[in-house]
Amino acid sequence: MSQADETQTETVSEDGVIESVSGPVVTATDLDARMNDVVYVGDEGLMGEVIEIEGNLTTIQVYEETSGVGPGEPVENTGEPLSVDLGPGMLDSIYDGVQRPLDVLEDKMGTAFLDRGVDAPGIDLEKQWEFEPEVEEGDEVEPGDVVGTVPETVTIDHKVMVPPDYEGGEVTAIESGEFTVEETVVELSSGEEIQMHQEWPVRQARPAENKETPTEPLVTGQRVQDGLFPLAKGGTAAIPGPFGSGKTVTQQQLAKWSDADIVVYIGCGERGNEMTEVIEDFPELPDPQTGNPLMARTCLIANTSNMPVAARESCIYTGITIAEYYRDMGYDVALMADSTSRWAEAMREISSRLEEMPGEEGYPAYLAARLSEFYERAGRFELINGDEGTISVVGAVSPPGGDFSEPVTQNTLRIVKTFWALDADLAERRHFPSINWNESYSLYKDQLDPWWTSEIASDWAEVRQWAVDVLDEEDELQEIVQLVGKDALPEDQQLTLEVARYLREAWLQQNALHDVDTYCEPEKTYRMLTAIKTFNDEAFDALEAGVPVEEIQDVDAAPRLNRMGTSEDWEAFIDEIEADLEEQLRALY
C-alpha cells in the first residue's frame, strides 16, 4: 500500500489522539483529516481509513486487529486516500485486502501468522524491469497513451501509460533499458515525468471514454455456462447458492479456463485453505490459450474470513481498481469476487459499530448503491486512448439459508445480466456444476448469438433452443411422474425423458476434476449437443416406426453418450457414436 510522501504528510496534516476503541472502529480527536484518508493508528501504526467526521471527532475503520490498542495513543494522517500501487509485478502476486503482498509479509514478519503494524508496498520498488519505449522524442502523447512496454510475465506485456490525471504533451526525453518502477522513463514538455507505476484511489473508478454493448462471449469452457447461460466479455454475472452447492469450484473453474487475458481473483472473507489451493494450483496449471502457467495472467487478492473485517470491505475495491488498470492497457479482464455477501456483511458490521440506522436485515441503507457502483465498473469500454478493453465481473453470493430473497441476492440481481443459480439438490446428487437450468438466465444470449453463429455453427441458436425445450418439457413431465410413475406416461413422453436425461447427465454435467472434461471448447459443446439431438431424432423415427420404447432405450450406443465429455479424441468418438446410433436404431425397424 502506498506510503504517503513523508514531507507532504508533515505539512498537510496534524496527528490526533485515540478517543475510543470498539473492535475495528476507532474514534480519534484533533485529527485534521479528510474523508477516506489513510491513517496510522496507535503506537503500532495500524493502518486505517477515515469513514466519518463529526466536529472534532473522526471515526476510523482499522484494517488490522485492534486488541490492546487504547485511548490516548496517537493517530497519524497520511493525507492520502486509500490507493493501490499499479505497475508491473501485480500478476503472479497474492495480496491481502489492502494490497500488501502476502509473501513479503511472511518474510517481514518471520512467521506464518499475520502480525500487526507491518506495511509493505504493493509492488516491488527495487526490482529492475526491462522498459522498451514505444514512442520517440517529439511525439505528442495524451493521457492513457502507451509510451512503452515491460515484459511482466511470460504471457503478458505490461503497458506503461501516461496517467489519466496528467496533461500530456510532447515527449522530451525517453529512456530504454532496465529501471525500477520509481525511476522516470519518459519526460514530457509539460514538465510531467512518467514512471512505470501509478497510484490510484481505490474508491474512484479509473476514467474511460465510453461504455459499449458487449458482443463477444467470455468463453468459459463450461458447457452449461457457454451453452445455455453465456456471459459476455464486459458483462456481469452473479452466482448465488447455499453452502456446499459448489460456488467456489465454479468460480475457480472460471478463473482457470475463461478466455480473458487477465484474471483478478478476489477471495473475500472465504476459507484460507481455498486460497492456498489456488496459490498451489495456479502456478502448475497451464493457461488454455497460451500454455503458460495460469499465474502469469492472474492476480490474487486473499482476505480470508478470519482476517480483519475492514480489509474485507476494501478488498473488492482493490481488486476492481487493479482490473481497471489492465483494462486501460486494452486487455480483456475477468474479475471473480468470492463472495460479495461477505463484503456486504463487512459493510453491515462496520455500519452497526457506527450505530447507523439499519436497512433491511441490518444491512446499511447504502447496500444497493455500493453493489451497483461496483458492478457498474464492469463493461466493454472505449478507453481514453481510443482502444478497447473489457472487464467482466462474476460475483458469488452466499445467501443465508440458501434463500434468494435476501437483500444481497436481490440487490445483485437487479444489476447483473447473467444469473447462474446454484442448487443444493443438484449438488446433493453430485450433479456438477450444480447450475439450475430452470432458474438461471442470461440476458446476453441474443447479443452473443451472432458470434456463435459465425464462429461455431450456423444452426447454433436452433440447437440450443431445442435443448431448452426438451429440458422444459422434462420439468413438466417430472411433476406427473412424481404422481403416477414413469411407466404410466405415453411412450413418446418416456422417450423425451430419456433424451432429457442424456442432456442432463452427458451435457450439463461436467467433471471439474477430470483432466479432459474440466475444459470443453465451444466446438465440443456444440458437437456433444448435436450428438444427443441425433439420438433424439433417430429414436423418435424408430418410435414412429413402431419400435417399443424399451428397445430404443436399450441400444448399446446410447449410454456411450455419457462418455463424450471425458473423451480426449472427441471428434472421432462422437462421429462413431452417431454412426452407431443411426445403425443400431435403424436396425430395430
Add this chain to the structure above:
Amino acid sequence: MKEYQTITEISGPLVFAEVDEPVGYDEIVEIETPQGDTLRGQVLESSDGLVSIQVFEGTGGIDRNASVRFLGETMKMPVTEDLLGRVLDGSGNPIDDGPEIVPDERRDIVGEAINPFSREYPEEFIQTGVSAIDGMNTLVRGQKLPIFSGSGLPHNELALQIARQATVPEEEEGDEGDGSEFAVIFGAMGITQEEANEFMDDFERTGALERSVVFMNLADDPAVERQVTPRLALTTAEYLAFEKDYHVLVILTDMTNYCEALREIGAAREEVPGRRGYPGYMYTDLAQLYERAGRIEGKEGSVTQIPILTMPGDDDTHPIPDLTGYITEGQIMMDRDLNSQGVEPPINVLPSLSRLMDDGIGEGLTREDHGDVSDQMYAAYAEGEDLRDLVNIVGREALSERDNKFLDFADRFEEEFVQQGYDTNRSIDETLEIGWDLLSMLPEEELNRIDEELIDEHYREEEVEAVQAD
C-alpha cells in the same frame, strides 16, 4: 497496576467502570467483590474515561463497591506439552487435582490469522474407520469438518468414535518418519454434567486421556466463559501442532451454546441484532475459531477441527449451522430418521460433504477407484431416495425393474454401508469393497461415473446374476 472502585453500571454479563487512564481494547480485568471473590473479565469497549467489561464468570456478587484491576494485557493461555492428560475448566484452570502447570509460554488466546500464503493445502487422508465418512466424505489433516446434529442424536458417540479410531494409514506400517504424534483437544461449551461424564469415562476407558487436553465449561457454568473456552482450546492446539509437531484433533461441542452466549452478550450491549437476534459479526467471530484449523508449510504438525453443533429444530438454515457451513470445509449431517431406524452412526450422506475430499483420495492416497465409487454411490443413493417417495404413492409393482434395483440399493446402502456400530473400525479397503458389493447390484451400464477399466477390475459379475435370479 491501578485499582478502581468506580463501577457505574452492572447489566447482565457487563460491568461499566470509569477510569482515569487509557485501557486497551480486549485487555483482561480482575474484579474483586466485597466478599473477596476474584472474577475475571475482558474489555469490550474502551473510550476516554469509560470502559465496558464482560465478566466471564457472570456478574453475580458484584456491587458498586467492587474493585476493578486492569492487568494491562490481553487474555493469555499458559501452554506446555505437560497439558496433555490434564482436565481444565472453561477458563483454563486445572480441575483434576493434578500438579501445578508450569507453562513454557503464555500465548494470546485471540490468535492471529494464518497467512494464506504460508498455509499448506491439506491432502493427507485421515482414516476414521467410519464408512460414511471415509468412503463418502473423507476427512483430511488440517480440515475443519463439523458434525451437524440435533437434540437427542448420538453425535457424541460419533465424535468419540472418530477420536478413538482416527489414524493415518501409512503410519501404521511403521512409517514414523515425521515423528509426529496424535493428540486430542476437547473443548466443551455448556454441555451437561452427564454428557461430560460420558466423554471422560470413554477417555479414561480407552486411555485416550493421556494424549488429550480437556476444557470443560458445563451447562451451569457462566455463559460468558463459553466465549473463552474454544479460544483456549485452539491456542493450546496451535501450540502443540506448530511448536511441538503434534497432529491435533480438536473437538468443540456444542457450538450452538457458544453462539447463544455470543447473542447474550450482544443483547446486553444493546447492539443492533442480525438474523434471529444473533449479532451481525457472528460470521467473523466464528471464522476466527474455525479458520484456526490447518497446516503450515514447513511445520510437521496440523490442527484438524471437528466442531459439533445441534441445529435448533433440525433446521440447517438456522444462522448457526448456516454460517458454520459457509466457513467450514463441509459438514457431516446426522439424520433423525436414520437414527430411529437404528442405523449407527445415523449419517445422511446426501447433505453431507467434505470439500477437501477430492485432493485427499485416489491413487497413492487411498485407492484409485475411491472417487468414482463415491460419486456413483451418491448418485445411485440419491436416485433410490427419490424413488421412495414414488413407491409410497404407486407401490413397488408399478416401478420398472431398473427402478426397483435402485430402491434395493438405497436400502442396502443404509443397512450395510452406513450401518456399522460405534465399535467397528473399518479400513478404507473394507469400506470400498462394501461399496463395490453394493454397486454390483446395479447393471454395469448404469455405472456411468466409474471409469470402464475400474469396472472391469472390481465389478462383481456373480452379484448381478444372483440379484436377477431373485
